[in-house]
Amino acid sequence: MGPALHPERDLLLVVDPQPTFMALCPAELPVPGAEAVIPVINRILAGPIARAVVTQDWHHPQHLSFASQHPGRAPLEQVELPYGPQTLWPDHGVRATPGAAIHPALDQAKVVLVLRKGFRRTIDSYSAFRENDRATGTGLAEWLRAVGVRRLFIAGITRPYCVDWTAEDALAAGFETWLVEDACARLGPDALLAASRARLAAAGLRFTRADDLI
Numbered sequence: 001m002g003p004a005l006h007p008e009r010d011l012l013l014v015v016d017p018q019p020t021f022m023a024l025c026p027a028e029l030p031v032p033g034a035e036a037v038i039p040v041i042n043r044i045l046a047g048p049i050a051r052a053v054v055t056q057d058w059h060h061p062q063h064l065s066f067a068s069q070h071p072g073r074a075p076l077e078q079v080e081l082p083y084g085p086q087t088l089w090p091d092h093g094v095r096a097t098p099g100a101a102i103h104p105a106l107d108q109a110k111v112v113l114v115l116r117k118g119f120r121r122t123i124d125s126y127s128a129f130r131e132n133d134r135a136t137g138t139g140l141a142e143w144l145r146a147v148g149v150r151r152l153f154i155a156g157i158t159r160p161y162c163v164d165w166t167a168e169d170a171l172a173a174g175f176e177t178w179l180v181e182d183a184c185a186r187l188g189p190d191a192l193l194a195a196s197r198a199r200l201a202a203a204g205l206r207f208t209r210a211d212d213l214i
């Protein structure tokens with residue numbers, strides 16, 4: 001039995017449901033199994049939740065999170081950028097490319113805002129709320145407050161990066177925040193995911209499953 005949903009106070013935040021993170025785009029940043037979250041998210045959207053926001057990774061073609069912009073470096077290595085350590089990735093989410101589109105199978109009927117992030121060439125943005133310099137806001141918290149949202153359910157791609165960073169910042173912004181665990185893709189070793197989950201639980205994150213929202 002999950003939380004009873006309120007049409008205005010509750011919102012589903014869908015992080016980066018984009019082909020660039022799926023097997024559809026093998027030369028970009030495919031996350032194993034990521035496409036499987038789309039039907040789970042659609043099931044939630046077919047239920048009582050009334051509104052959703054979708055984020056899109058929307059990078060400059062020479063974005064500094066791309067290993068291709070750092071000669072001699074490979075994806076998953078870390079570099080030091082002016083704002084601190086940054087993991088390098090294969091080229092992905094390049095603005096206005098097919099891979100950066102919202103996945104065509106996602107049901108957008110309840111999507112009331114599409115937020116593009118990571119569009120500054122020199123700053124990455126995992127979180128939907130704050131860029132990776134931890135200082136540049138995206139405006140999402142203010143927008144959510146303006147439309148009356150108090151509680152967020154987060155799903156999408158991928159833990160423990162964009163999804164977990166978004167959850168952390170949602171809590172910091174004062175929203176009651178739930179992670180829909182079976183509606184999130186996962187990348188990397190179990191230990192890293194478990195450490196992130198424990199840290200977020202200690203910060204007040206709650207966990208639920210799609211069936212509890214339907």
Ligand SMILES: [Zn+2]
Nearest residue numbers: 057059093118
């Ligand atoms: Zn990205």
